[in-house]
Amino acid sequence: xxxxxxxxxxVAARAGVSRQTVSNALNAPHRVEESTRALVLxxxxxxxYRPNRNARNLAAQQAGLIGYCLPTDRTPSAFMDRFLxxxxxxxxxxxxxxxxxxxxxGPTGTAGYAELIAARAVDGFVLTDTVDGDPRPRWLAGRxxxxxxxxxxxxxxxVEAGPWVDxxxxxxxxxxxxxxHALGHRRIAFLGWRxxxxxxxxxxxxxxxxxxxxxxxxNLFGHALADSADAGAxxxxxxxxxxxxxxxxxxxxxxxxxxxxxxxxxxxxxxxxDVAVTGFDDGELTSAVDGGLTSVRQPAGEVAxxxxxxxxxxxxxxxxxxxGRIVSRGSAPVPVPTEFSTPIPVPIEEQ
Amino acid sequence: xxxxxxxxxxVAARAGVSRQTVSNALNAPHRVEESTRALVLxxxxxxxYRPNRNARNLAAQQAGLIGYCLPTDRTPSAFMDRFLxxxxxxxxxxxxxxxxxxxxxGPTGTAGYAELIAARAVDGFVLTDTVDGDPRPRWLAGRxxxxxxxxxxxxxxxVEAGPWVDxxxxxxxxxxxxxxHALGHRRIAFLGWRxxxxxxxxxxxxxxxxxxxxxxxxNLFGHALADSADAGAxxxxxxxxxxxxxxxxxxxxxxxxxxxxxxxxxxxxxxxxDVAVTGFDDGELTSAVDGGLTSVRQPAGEVAxxxxxxxxxxxxxxxxxxxGRIVSRGSAPVPVPTEFSTPIPVPIEEQ
DNA sequence: CTGAAAGCGCTTACAG
DNA sequence: CTGAAAGCGCTTACAG
Numbered sequence: 002x003x004x005x006x007x008x009x010x011x012v013a014a015r016a017g018v019s020r021q022t023v024s025n026a027l028n029a030p031h032r033v034e035e036s037t038r039a040l041v042l043x044x045x046x047x048x049x050y051r052p053n054r055n056a057r058n059l060a061a062q063q064a065g066l067i068g069y070c071l072p073t074d075r076t077p078s079a080f081m082d083r084f085l086x087x088x089x090x091x092x093x094x095x096x097x098x099x100x101x102x103x104x105x106x107g108p109t110g111t112a113g114y115a116e117l118i119a120a121r122a123v124d125g126f127v128l129t130d131t132v133d134g135d136p137r138p139r140w141l142a143g144r145x146x147x148x149x150x151x152x153x154x155x156x157x158x159x160v161e162a163g164p165w166v167d168x169x170x171x172x173x174x175x176x177x178x179x180x181x182h183a184l185g186h187r188r189i190a191f192l193g194w195r196x197x198x199x200x201x202x203x204x205x206x207x208x209x210x211x212x213x214x215x216x217x218x219x220n221l222f223g224h225a226l227a228d229s230a231d232a233g234a235x236x237x238x239x240x241x242x243x244x245x246x247x248x249x250x251x252x253x254x255x256x257x258x259x260x261x262x263x264x265x266x267x268x269x270x271x272x273x274x275d276v277a278v279t280g281f282d283d284g285e286l287t288s289a290v291d292g293g294l295t296s297v298r299q300p301a302g303e304v305a306x307x308x309x310x311x312x313x314x315x316x317x318x319x320x321x322x323x324x325g326r327i328v329s330r331g332s333a334p335v336p337v338p339t340e341f342s343t344p345i346p347v348p349i350e351e352q
Numbered sequence: 353x354x355x356x357x358x359x360x361x362x363v364a365a366r367a368g369v370s371r372q373t374v375s376n377a378l379n380a381p382h383r384v385e386e387s388t389r390a391l392v393l394x395x396x397x398x399x400x401y402r403p404n405r406n407a408r409n410l411a412a413q414q415a416g417l418i419g420y421c422l423p424t425d426r427t428p429s430a431f432m433d434r435f436l437x438x439x440x441x442x443x444x445x446x447x448x449x450x451x452x453x454x455x456x457x458g459p460t461g462t463a464g465y466a467e468l469i470a471a472r473a474v475d476g477f478v479l480t481d482t483v484d485g486d487p488r489p490r491w492l493a494g495r496x497x498x499x500x501x502x503x504x505x506x507x508x509x510x511v512e513a514g515p516w517v518d519x520x521x522x523x524x525x526x527x528x529x530x531x532x533h534a535l536g537h538r539r540i541a542f543l544g545w546r547x548x549x550x551x552x553x554x555x556x557x558x559x560x561x562x563x564x565x566x567x568x569x570x571n572l573f574g575h576a577l578a579d580s581a582d583a584g585a586x587x588x589x590x591x592x593x594x595x596x597x598x599x600x601x602x603x604x605x606x607x608x609x610x611x612x613x614x615x616x617x618x619x620x621x622x623x624x625x626d627v628a629v630t631g632f633d634d635g636e637l638t639s640a641v642d643g644g645l646t647s648v649r650q651p652a653g654e655v656a657x658x659x660x661x662x663x664x665x666x667x668x669x670x671x672x673x674x675x676g677r678i679v680s681r682g683s684a685p686v687p688v689p690t691e692f693s694t695p696i697p698v699p700i701e702e703q
Numbered sequence: 704c705t706g707a708a709a710g711c712g713c714t715t716a717c718a719g
Numbered sequence: 720c721t722g723a724a725a726g727c728g729c730t731t732a733c734a735g
Contacts, residue, residue: 056712
């Protein structure tokens with residue numbers, strides 16, 4: 002990086018005050034007379050002065066950086082890109098920046114965290130992709146390192162490992178069931194993943210609660226062997242045939258829902274008409290479906306803002322459940338909830 | 353961040369040497385006797401010492417950080433997530449980290465860059481999403497700030513604004529045309545975007561060259577009004593009807609290709625059989641298509657590694673064009689190129 | 704090869 | 720309210 006840096010010395014000389022008065026004018030305005038402050042600010046403006054980050058942070062004993070791990074083997078997703086945008090903006094609003102790092106020891110490894118902590122390179126962490134039994138929350142909490150998780154930290158023995166924000170998948174799926182019921186469906190199935198993740202269980206439980214609310218059968222469910230359209234199609238087939246075939250399917254993800262739609266067509270049925278299908282994620286796949294795929298959108302911006310507010314202590318809550326938003330499209334044109342009510346209100350928009 | 357930091361003082365005391373000898377053992381091993389070095393390293397190991405980043409960087413007059421801007425209004429994409437993973441890994445291999453920031457003044461604004469430069473918060477930048485007439489490369493180059501762009505910097509008056517890496521979309525589309533020709537197609541259309549971007553022109557030019565290579569008509573092309581399936585379907589319709597209808601369509605993106613497939617079905621034709629369709633991006637949409645969508649995959653890891661190598665001066669090239677990879681699927685089962693040859697070799701894999 | 708000195712550019716108590 | 724002093728934890732020439 003070339004160019005002579007403008008330092009606090011230059012500003013002090015220009016304003017005709019000492020260096021610490023410049024520092025005070027910038028960091029503790031109340032300890033400086035208004036006229037002095039104006040003088041300093043003018044000099045700062047003229048010279049385009051910005052405090053050297055390293056010097057400031059070294060003196061202030063902070064890093065000005067929040068660490069965020071991108072495990073290299075995670076499936077890339079547009080949603081995580083969106084979340085990262087929002088996180089970056091939220092962290093910036095706090096005068097800090099996001100520092101990215103990888104996990105050489107796997108998605109839940111702590112080595113990368115340990116390095117950054119030892120080097121005092123970050124002030125805290127934001128976690129994502131937490132899984133049941135994830136060692137990271139406990140590990141960080143044990144060292145007194147500030148962090149917040151996007152996604153539950155899955156308490157052990159009823160004890161939370163640390164603060165988290167999550168999207169209420171159960172409420173969304175429950176509302177989806179109510180919406181499908183309002184549409185006239187009475188046999189509503191759930192299609193999850195074979196791998197038992199917390200997110201999947203959460204969504205399935207919401208579907209189950211919705212069916213129970215309305216006296217609908219709760220024995221219609223299946224599990225895709227993978228998060229793929231092919232696996233979704235295979236798993237959906239048995240749910241769509243026979244005398245007690247489902248007329249609606251709540252799928253655990255968009256890509257599984259796309260598979261369900263494929264199975265619907267293969268069975269000679271019309272998607273959205275004979276069989277309603279909903280997904281989860283509201284990604285670009287929703288546009289790949291004729292008439293659009295009804296899906297659940299996660300509020301990335303709200304999640305990011307809440308995470309940062311908790312990290313800085315502005316938000317004292319240890320656990321925050323945010324409602325998702327149902328985006329209603331042709332594959333399952335659930336009405337906005339003027340026509341029905343659910344125990345937990347989840348916004349629905351038509352598109 | 354709690355806990356007393358282990359400093360170079362502790363290590364020096366433990367090893368029975370002075371602080372600068374510890375520093376030398378770590379940063380300039382050759383200036384220290386082997387036995388001393390071993391002693392120091394043992395103390396470092398025992399104490400779990402890591403140099404304080406801020407102190408090190410302040411003394412060394414560097415930031416240890418590479419800035420990367422995430423414009424908040426950019427359409428989120430799984431590919432950018434993948435690229436960021438790879439960039440993070442590549443930067444880490446160099447002992448640095450990625451710092452994220454936003455662009456309050458729009459996708460090509462320079463305010464965010466200016467702040468970070470003034471604060472000496474980064475050592476350089478990686479640019480993406482450059483557009484024709486993008487002010488950023490010239491602005492950075494004018495200040496002598498190190499940067500590399502992923503995506504051409506679109507020279508003005510023949511002068512490059514700075515180093516870049518890009519994926520050769522023209523070569524990929526040209527190869528696609530040759531592959532479709534090998535499949536028996538003689539009327540191959542191109543479907544681009546109405547908005548004239550460099551990437552779109554690049555791909556269209558490759559299609560044109562391929563058709564010219566093989567003596568095929570070059571008047572079959574259209575432009576979608578947006579990067580959406582609906583726009584793709586509308587724009588594809590006229591290409592698929594009439595006596596001189598196309599039997600294959602090279603689409604500028606996956607989502608446009610999905611629209612083309614919709615138009616193919618709407619015209620009563622069978623995708624992949626009557627009409628071949630290819631996309632570009634190789635995102636999750638490829639799995640939304642029955643039999644899969646043939647697409648072009650960008651080598652995110654190679655791009656990231658090259659960008660970082662240029663940034664650090666390890667790679668002296670100012671402009672690097674990397675081949676994409678064609679992933680052949682049911683929508684256009686182009687053969688691996690043992691059966692045909694193209695002017696520029698682009699790998700094809702079946703999937 | 705090793706250590707005493709100076710300095711990186713700030714902030715934070717602490718006198719005046 | 721303002722400024723002289725000390726210090727944040729390192730690295731970098733420079734003597735010994």
